[in-house]
Amino acid sequence: xxxxxxxxxxxxxxxxxxxxxxxxxxxxxxxxxxxxxxxxxxxxxxxxxxxxxxxxxxxxxxxxxxxxxxxxxxxxxxxxxxxxxxxxxxxxxxxxxxxxxxxxxxxxxxxxxxxxxxxxxxxxxxxxxxxxxxxxxxxxxxxxxxxxxxxxxxxxxxxxxxxxxxxxxxxxxxxxxxxxxxxxxxxxxxxxxxxxxxxxxxxxxxxxxxxxxxxxxxxxxxxxxxxxxxxxxxxxxxxxxxxxxxxxxxxxxxxxxxxxxxxxxxxxxxxxxxxxxxxxxxxxxxxxxxxxxxxxxxxxxxxxxxxxxxxxxxxxxxxxxxxxxxxxxxxxxxxxxxxxxxxxxxxxxxxxxxxxxxxxxxxx
Numbered sequence: 001x002x003x004x005x006x007x008x009x010x011x012x013x014x015x016x017x018x019x020x021x022x023x024x025x026x027x028x029x030x031x032x033x034x035x036x037x038x039x040x041x042x043x044x045x046x047x048x049x050x051x052x053x054x055x056x057x058x059x060x061x062x063x064x065x066x067x068x069x070x071x072x073x074x075x076x077x078x079x080x081x082x083x084x085x086x087x088x089x090x091x092x093x094x095x096x097x098x099x100x101x102x103x104x105x106x107x108x109x110x111x112x113x114x115x116x117x118x119x120x121x122x123x124x125x126x127x128x129x130x131x132x133x134x135x136x137x138x139x140x141x142x143x144x145x146x147x148x149x150x151x152x153x154x155x156x157x158x159x160x161x162x163x164x165x166x167x168x169x170x171x172x173x174x175x176x177x178x179x180x181x182x183x184x185x186x187x188x189x190x191x192x193x194x195x196x197x198x199x200x201x202x203x204x205x206x207x208x209x210x211x212x213x214x215x216x217x218x219x220x221x222x223x224x225x226x227x228x229x230x231x232x233x234x235x236x237x238x239x240x241x242x243x244x245x246x247x248x249x250x251x252x253x254x255x256x257x258x259x260x261x262x263x264x265x266x267x268x269x270x271x272x273x274x275x276x277x278x279x280x281x282x283x284x285x286x287x288x289x290x291x292x293x294x295x296x297x298x299x300x301x302x303x304x305x306x307x308x309x310x311x312x313x314x315x316x317x318x319x320x321x322x323x324x325x326x327x328x329x330x331x332x333x334x335x336x337x338x339x340x341x342x343x344x345x346x347x348x349x350x351x352x353x354x355x356x357x358x359x360x361x362x363x364x
Contacts, residue, residue, distance in 0.1 A: 021040060042182065133264075192255070
């Protein structure tokens, strides 16, 4: 029954993440979109901290409630979501797509201009959304036809490999790392809107490459000499790793992974991201324990090599999207053709938000 419950939750989580990521990008105020979307990924860690704390407190129990209590507590956030989901507004882009344009305009006015229907930002956003969705639907239907890593999931084997075998110590380290990662994630989410996306990705990948290099070296020394200093160095690499991992590979996942898709493909694109992520996690669940047990630190060269490929891919193929609205990002990929340019003209405003007006109004 417990295994069945885990499988059942596995189907629900990707669906929830897909809908949340798409809705956040399409609903939040443009200037706050990178920060809010980044916090979606970081929101995992308060739950991880609470879960680690509950597990640590029930660890000493000798009965089955030592694992039942943490498992039952997982239902509380789900109940909270079910209670408050009815108060969440709908995506204005979805409403426009369904022909409910007045409702879409009302939501934009309420949440982006405190109810001011004459605010230039609201009118510009509305015109931009309507024209781009009409353009997308006219060109094609955008159907499906056109369309973490070893440290996070295997902390205990990693700790055992350097001599940390006490279960209480392992739980304390896990709780400490969850708190540290949450703090790093919150700071990164606040800062991330002011930094170029490519720079953040490159910082994360290159920093992780250095961390893996140090981790492999320290693990090799410990394996050969059983040096306490080498084992401590491996443990010290863990918080440094999350300092590198969080900004790019976690916070930007649902920022960049959602904003690069046009409206009609956004949910499908995030779903594809989830399928690939969960699929690789599924494979890793079977391969990582075997690799760590049989090859030890040598197995880490696989991830080291993947990071090399990631750095090259990011440098040469990742376009920059900082400072652009969701509709304007479309021009980065599809170019400034006549149809696209006829739907918008970009006008910088004092508050740093780029507004989009009708070409005819701009010309006038």
